[in-house]
Amino acid sequence: MQRQLIIYSSDPDFYMLMSHILATAGYGSSPATDLQGILDLIGNQVLAILLDTSDELEDLIELCHALRRSEPSARQNIIALIRARHEESYFDFVKAGVTECFMRPISPERLLAYLADLSLEAESRSEPSAAAPTKLRLADLSIDEQRRLITGPLASASLSPIEFRLFMGLMSCSGQVVTRQDLVSQVWPGRRHVSQRSVDVHITKLRRCVARTSNLLQIRTIRSSGYALDVLEPGD
Structure with missing residues (x-):
C-alpha cells in the first residue's frame, strides 16, 4: 500500500x-x-x-x-x-x-x-498480532507502544516518535545514566549527526510530559554526561 x-x-x-x-x-x-x-x-x-x-x-x-x-x-x-x-x-x-x-x-x-x-x-x-498487545508498566505509568501513549494517575500524554524513542531508551536503563551520544544512536534513524542541543530540547519536552502524567518518575540531568530516568519512592 x-x-x-x-x-x-x-x-x-x-x-x-x-x-x-x-x-x-x-x-x-x-x-x-x-x-x-x-x-x-x-x-x-x-x-x-x-x-x-x-x-x-x-x-x-x-x-x-x-x-x-x-x-x-x-x-x-x-x-x-x-x-x-x-x-x-x-x-x-x-x-x-x-x-x-x-x-x-x-x-x-x-x-x-x-x-x-x-x-x-x-x-x-x-501489523496484526495474534496475541493481545502487551501493556508495559514502569512505576505508576502505563505505556502503550502502538499509540506512543503514556498514562499515569495525573493524565495521559501522546509522545512524538522521537520523544517516545527517547523515553524507551531511558526506560530500558531505568536509574542509570544514558549519555547523549547513546541516545542519538538509539533514537535518530541512521545515526546521523545530531547536536547535543537538539537532544536537550527533545528531552525538555519529554520531561514535561512525564511530569504531568506521573508522580513517581522524573528525568534527571547529569551534567556534562546525559540523563537518567529515576523511579521515586512514594512521598519523595
Whole structure:
C-alpha cells in the first residue's frame, strides 16, 4: 500500500521537485497551502507532512502548534526542511512539535532514508498480532507502544516518535545514566549527526510530559554526561 506525504509549500517548483523525488521512491504526495488543506488530506496512509519553510517563520511555527492541537494531526509526523538563511529557527520548530528538522540543501538520499525508517516504524505498528498487545508498566505509568501513549494517575500524554524513542531508551536503563551520544544512536534513524542541543530540547519536552502524567518518575540531568530516568519512592 502506497504511503502518502503532504507537501506544504508556497513554491510550486519546490512541490514539483519533491513530488518527483518521492515518486521515484514509491511515495505519493499531495500539495497543501494552509492548515485546513492539510487537515482535509490527513488519513491512515499519510506518513508525514513535509514542511517547506519560507520567510513567514512566525506563521509557520504557529501552523505547527495548530497541527499539534488538532486531533487529526496531533500525532502526525512533521518534517521541516529549513532554508539555509533560517538556521536560527531550528529549535523554534522543534519546540513547536516538529518531528524532525533538516537544513537545506539536503540530499534526496538522506531524506528518503529517513522516510524509509518512518515507514518501517509505521508498518510495525500496523501489523496484526495474534496475541493481545502487551501493556508495559514502569512505576505508576502505563505505556502503550502502538499509540506512543503514556498514562499515569495525573493524565495521559501522546509522545512524538522521537520523544517516545527517547523515553524507551531511558526506560530500558531505568536509574542509570544514558549519555547523549547513546541516545542519538538509539533514537535518530541512521545515526546521523545530531547536536547535543537538539537532544536537550527533545528531552525538555519529554520531561514535561512525564511530569504531568506521573508522580513517581522524573528525568534527571547529569551534567556534562546525559540523563537518567529515576523511579521515586512514594512521598519523595
